[in-house]
Amino acid sequence: MHLERIEMTGFKSFADKTVIEFDKGLTAVVGPNGSGKSNLSEAIRWVLGEQSAKSLRGSRMEDVIFNGTQERKPVNLAKVTLVLNNEDRYLDYDFSEISITRSYNRNGDSQYFINKEAVRLKDIVDLLLDSGLGKNSFSIISQGKVEQIFLSKPEERRTIFEEAAGVQKYQYRKVEAERK
Numbered sequence: 001m002h003l004e005r006i007e008m009t010g011f012k013s014f015a016d017k018t019v020i021e022f023d024k025g026l027t028a029v030v031g032p033n034g035s036g037k038s039n040l041s042e043a044i045r046w047v048l049g050e051q052s053a054k055s056l057r058g059s060r061m062e063d064v065i066f067n068g069t070q071e072r073k074p075v076n077l078a079k080v081t082l083v084l085n086n087e088d089r090y091l092d093y094d095f096s097e098i099s100i101t102r103s104y105n106r107n108g109d110s111q112y113f114i115n116k117e118a119v120r121l122k123d124i125v126d127l128l129l130d131s132g133l134g135k136n137s138f139s140i141i142s143q144g145k146v147e148q149i150f151l152s153k154p155e156e157r158r159t160i161f162e163e164a165a166g167v168q169k170y171q172y173r174k175v176e177a178e179r180k
């Protein structure tokens with residue numbers, strides 16, 4: 001499985017539809033200060049279900065929507081789609097290509113889609129659980145995370161190993177089942 005493409009429209013500084021293709025292997029994103037490198041990595045975390053506006057460097061979720069510049073009016077909708085190549089069926093979903101979309105409107109409307117079908121956030125979380133791709137997974141190492149891993153308590157560090165080992169799914173299902 002690998003990330004094939006990301007499409008962003010109205011997300012932070014990406015006012016117009018912006019499509020970035022990723023080849024297999026290593027991709028480096030370079031650019032001057034303020035050009036949107038961090039915004040791109042936040043777009044990835046956002047579409048994977050990030051719910052904390054603060055961790056996206058905002059104060060409200062609305063802050064992810066392009067809020068205009070001196071030359072351009074703000075827009076009302078932020079939409080991000082990640083396209084994953086799943087030819088190896090790494091994710092338990094019988095499609096060679098999986099697109100995950102999240103959109104958020106200034107009026108508060110929030111929508112999630114898998115392969116263009118409306119789903120709940122939970123469906124996205126379920127799809128990615130233990131895949132190493134979740135919003136907090138070890139596949140996204142944000143600034144400060146390495147330090148955080150080293151400084152964390154053993155119980156907290158255990159979560160990281162548990163995700164890598166793929167056992168979180170069972171704990172999550174247990175909690176779900178107990179709630180019912």
Ligand code: ATP
Nearest residue numbers: 012013033034035036037038039063064065066067
């Ligand atoms: P650095 O090299 O300094 O880390 P960077 O390439 O990571 O820079 P970002 O932090 O991704 O840059 O981009 C910051 C830019 O995004 C700022 O110019 C900021 O004004 C703009 N920006 C952030 N949120 C929005 C928004 N909602 N609407 C419009 N522009 C935004």
Ligand code: MG
Nearest residue numbers: 034037038039
């Ligand atoms: Mg940055």
